[in-house]
Amino acid sequence: MKYDYLIVGSGLFGCVFANLAKQHNKRCLILEKREHAFGNCYTELKNDIHIHKYGPHIFHTNNNLIWDYVKQFSNFNNFIYKPKVSYQQKLFSFPINLMTLHQLWGVRTPNEAILKINQEKYNLRNPQNLEEWALSQVGEEIYYKFIYGYTKKQWNTDPKNLPASIIKRLPIRFYFDENYYFDKYQGIPIDGYSKLLARMIDGIEVVLGTDYFKKQDYWDKKCKYIVYTGSLDKFFNYEYGELDYRSLQFKSEEYNIKDYQGNAAINYTEERIPYTRIIEHKHFHFNDNDKTIITKEYPANFKDTQEPYYPINNKKNDFIYNNYKKLLNYENKSIFGGRLAEYRYYNMDQIIASAMSKFNKVSNM
Numbered sequence: 001m002k003y004d005y006l007i008v009g010s011g012l013f014g015c016v017f018a019n020l021a022k023q024h025n026k027r028c029l030i031l032e033k034r035e036h037a038f039g040n041c042y043t044e045l046k047n048d049i050h051i052h053k054y055g056p057h058i059f060h061t062n063n064n065l066i067w068d069y070v071k072q073f074s075n076f077n078n079f080i081y082k083p084k085v086s087y088q089q090k091l092f093s094f095p096i097n098l099m100t101l102h103q104l105w106g107v108r109t110p111n112e113a114i115l116k117i118n119q120e121k122y123n124l125r126n127p128q129n130l131e132e133w134a135l136s137q138v139g140e141e142i143y144y145k146f147i148y149g150y151t152k153k154q155w156n157t158d159p160k161n162l163p164a165s166i167i168k169r170l171p172i173r174f175y176f177d178e179n180y181y182f183d184k185y186q187g188i189p190i191d192g193y194s195k196l197l198a199r200m201i202d203g204i205e206v207v208l209g210t211d212y213f214k215k216q217d218y219w220d221k222k223c224k225y226i227v228y229t230g231s232l233d234k235f236f237n238y239e240y241g242e243l244d245y246r247s248l249q250f251k252s253e254e255y256n257i258k259d260y261q262g263n264a265a266i267n268y269t270e271e272r273i274p275y276t277r278i279i280e281h282k283h284f285h286f287n288d289n290d291k292t293i294i295t296k297e298y299p300a301n302f303k304d305t306q307e308p309y310y311p312i313n314n315k316k317n318d319f320i321y322n323n324y325k326k327l328l329n330y331e332n333k334s335i336f337g338g339r340l341a342e343y344r345y346y347n348m349d350q351i352i353a354s355a356m357s358k359f360n361k362v363s364n365m
Contacts, residue, residue, distance in 0.1 A: 002222050003029045008212045009229030011039025013338035016355035017227050019200045030206045037206055043192035047291050049282045050192040056279055060183040061349035067185045074196040076187030079284055082178040083265040087145045095180055097173040110174040133164035149271035154299050188284050229338040232324045240323040245308035247300040260292050274298055311343045335362055
C-alpha cells in the first residue's frame with residue numbers, strides 16, 4: 001500500500017490529521033471534491049482583502065495546547081468578534097449585554113437590567129423547545145426582536161419545532177461586553193486561513209476535484225486507513241436514511257467605497273429580510289484600503305445546494321445518526337471526524353481537539 005492514510009476531505013479536521021501523521025513519518029494522500037483545498041475555512045485574497053468564502057471563521061479557544069498548535073502555522077491578529085443586530089432600521093449591540101438592554105429599555109446598571117429582565121420573563125418551569133426556553137430567559141420583546149425571525153430563517157421552521165440547545169450558545173450579559181466569545185484566545189490568521197492550512201499540509205500530496213465515491217475501491221486499495229470527513233450517511237450508502245442539514249448561499253458585492261457598514265458582521269433578524277447577516281471582510285483584518293467587499297448569507301435547503309453546513313440535531317436525526325454510529329465499530333479501517341462525519345456543530349478548536357484525539361488513538365493501534 002502506497003499510503004498509511006487516505007484523507008477524504010481537506011477541511012480543518014483532514015489537514016490537522018494529515019499534519020500529525022506527517023510528524024510521525026506517515027504517508028498521507030488527501031482527496032478533495034472541490035477545486036480548491038481547505039473546505040469551508042478557505043480564504044482568498046482579492047483587492048488586498050481576505051475573503052472568507054464560506055462564512056466568517058474567527059478562531060477562539062481556551063485550550064493552551066491548541067492555541068500553541070495553530071500558532072505554529074501563522075501569526076494571529078487581535079480581532080474580537082462583535083456583531084451587531086439590525087431590526088426595523090435600528091442597530092443594537094450584540095450579543096445581548098447591558099448596552100443592548102440600555103438601548104431597549106433605558107436601564108443603566110446591572111441591577112436595573114436584571115429587574116427588568118425578570119419582569120419580562122415567562123414563568124415556564126420546564127421549557128420544551130427553543131421558543132419556550134428563550135421566553136423563559138429574556139421574555140417576549142427580546143425574543144421577537146433578536147431571536148425569532150433569525151432562527152426561523154436559519155432553520156426554515158418555527159422555533160417551537162427546535163430544541164432549546166440551539167439557542168443556549170447565545171450569551172446574555174448584565175454588563176458592558178460585546179465580545180461574542182468567552183475564550184481567552186481569539187483572532188484570525190494574519191495572512192488568511194488558506195495560508196495557515198497550506199503550511200499545515202506542506203509536503204503532503206493533495207488531489208483536487210476528485211470524488212472519493214466515484215472510485216472508492218480504487219482509493220481504498222492504496223492505503224491502510226481511510227480518514228473520512230464527509231457526510232456519515234453517504235459513507236454508509238444511506239442504509240438508515242438521510243441525515244438532514246441546513247445549507248447556505250453566499251452573494252458577494254464589491255464597492256468602490258472605504259466602508260460599507262462599519263463592522264465585520266451585522267445580523268438581520270427580521271423574517272421579511274431573506275438573508276441572515278452581511279459580512280464586510282476587510283474588518284476582519286483591519287484593512288484600510290479604498291474598496292470593500294461584502295457578502296450576504298442566505299439560509300438554504302440542503303437539497304437545493306448539495307452543500308451541508310449545519311446538522312439538524314433533532315430527535316429524528318439523532319436517532320438516525322445513532323444507528324450509523326453503531327456501524328463505526330465494524331469499520332476498523334476507517335476513522336471518522338469533523339462536523340459532517342460526527343454530525344455535530346463544532347467550533348474550530350473542537351475540530352482540532354477531535355483530530356488530535358483520533359490520531360492519538362489510531363497511532364497507538
